[in-house]
């Protein structure tokens with residue numbers, strides 16, 4: 109099957125406003141920066157991501173390294189033929205990119221096993237596939253690959269075939285849309301990639317995770333706080349932005365399930381007002397907690413200014 113390179117996206121790498129660092133100052137994501145081996149991406153003083161054009165090789169790998177597909181740019185160019193993916197291209201694929209090829213049917217890699225970076229990512233992909241009960245990538249050494257007609261003909265049709273797009277993305281583009289939120293969780297349903305631990309003791313049901321999560325993982329409904337981990341893309345924005353440090357995101361590949369936590373009308377022992385709570389134990393309501401913190405910090409400021417020992 110022939111693939112044409114994606115001509116919809118520009119040749120320039122652009123970090124769009126979908127980057128979660130534009131949504132919250134507390135975001136910690138730097139997956140694109142860590143991915144780019146040419147150091148073409150870096151953090152600005154404002155903690156947003158900048159692209160250094162002179163260092164960028166336009167390999168396109170960062171487009172897939174971003175968990176929320178916030179980077180626009182060229183698609184990575186990879187060689188593929190007859191369900192075989194060849195080790196070449198300017199960049200090592202990210203886990204998501206490699207597994208998207210697997211999903212599109214490219215399950216054999218023509219790969220030099222002494223290449224550590226490729227082997228690391230293939231091992232990571234095979235661990236993921238093992239966890240979801242799918243066969244791993246098989247690897248054939250380039251010297252044993254008998255499918256070499258591909259390399260013997262250098263006509264323009266062959267050159268075009270070398271530019272492998274991803275069918276999934278091509279389909280999005282046919283609908284005239286940018287490929288947003290393509291995640292492993294979405295492609296490999298019903299499996300999740302991450303678990304989210306909720307501390308019912310700490311959660312104050314402030315709703316910041318609901319507002320910020322780019323994947324729609326959290327919901328409030330019928331006195332239930334529910335967490336649909338199958339949708340999580342692992343950006344960790346919820347964990348970083350939760351004011352109570354009540355959420356913790358960790359890699360955990362398994363069948364996904366929606367966790368629900370019932371909340372009830374608790375009575376604040378200080379102000380005697382009712383407030384929604386997940387915890388069965390008696391606690392101050394969020395407003396009294398804030399007052400308490402303010403009182404505490406005011407006391408500390410007072411003590412510091414008088415040079416009192418703390």
Ligand code: SF4
Pocket residue numbers: 123126127128129137138139140141157173174175176177178179343
């Ligand atoms: S990987 Fe995506 S969301 Fe994360 S910092 Fe880079 S552009 Fe932003």
Ligand code: SF4
Pocket residue numbers: 304320321322323324325339340341342343344345346347357
């Ligand atoms: S649940 Fe948290 S880590 Fe997962 S996608 Fe939403 S904000 Fe990101």
